Amino acid sequence: MSQRSPLRYRKPGWFTQHVLNQAVVALTRSGVSVWGSRILEVTGRSSGQPQRVPVNLLSLGGQLYLVSARGTGQWVRNVRAADGRLDLLLGRTREHWVATELGDDEKPPVLRAYLRRWRAEVGVFFDGVSAGSSDDELRAVGPNHPVFLLHPAW
Numbered sequence: 001m002s003q004r005s006p007l008r009y010r011k012p013g014w015f016t017q018h019v020l021n022q023a024v025v026a027l028t029r030s031g032v033s034v035w036g037s038r039i040l041e042v043t044g045r046s047s048g049q050p051q052r053v054p055v056n057l058l059s060l061g062g063q064l065y066l067v068s069a070r071g072t073g074q075w076v077r078n079v080r081a082a083d084g085r086l087d088l089l090l091g092r093t094r095e096h097w098v099a100t101e102l103g104d105d106e107k108p109p110v111l112r113a114y115l116r117r118w119r120a121e122v123g124v125f126f127d128g129v130s131a132g133s134s135d136d137e138l139r140a141v142g143p144n145h146p147v148f149l150l151h152p153a154w
Helices: 014-029 074-081 108-126 135-144
Strands: 037-043 050-060 063-067 085-090 093-101 147-152
Touching (some): 050 085, 108 135
Antiparallel strands (some): 037 050, 063 147, 093 147
16 A cells, blocks of 8 residues: 555545535434534634534544544644634533544554444545454554644633
């Protein structure tokens, strides 16, 4: 496997963007979490306006994580620009969080758990790496998949 640029991003196709994501957004807004789905809301770094995107919230070892399966997209750049401050929405519930980005060496167990949970949905974005791959293989794709550990914002 060759390591790609950490700035790589795979834009969702029309069906995912206009049908699947919209269905998940509608369910999540009504308070139904689809396999850990939430709506991430973060201030846009250019517009200054709240930006919303559906995400999968991963619970692992008593910690919560956000993983960007598609790479360094707009929500990742916005979270970085907002010093990690973001909200997660489920129905009418809004939770305030501060996200800390993990280093590549810290990612393998999180990526493994993420792939185990959502392999059918996101496996194609991991260049043949799966939950059964070695730590070295997961570490090799790590730069292409930002991972954030969430801490409650008091």
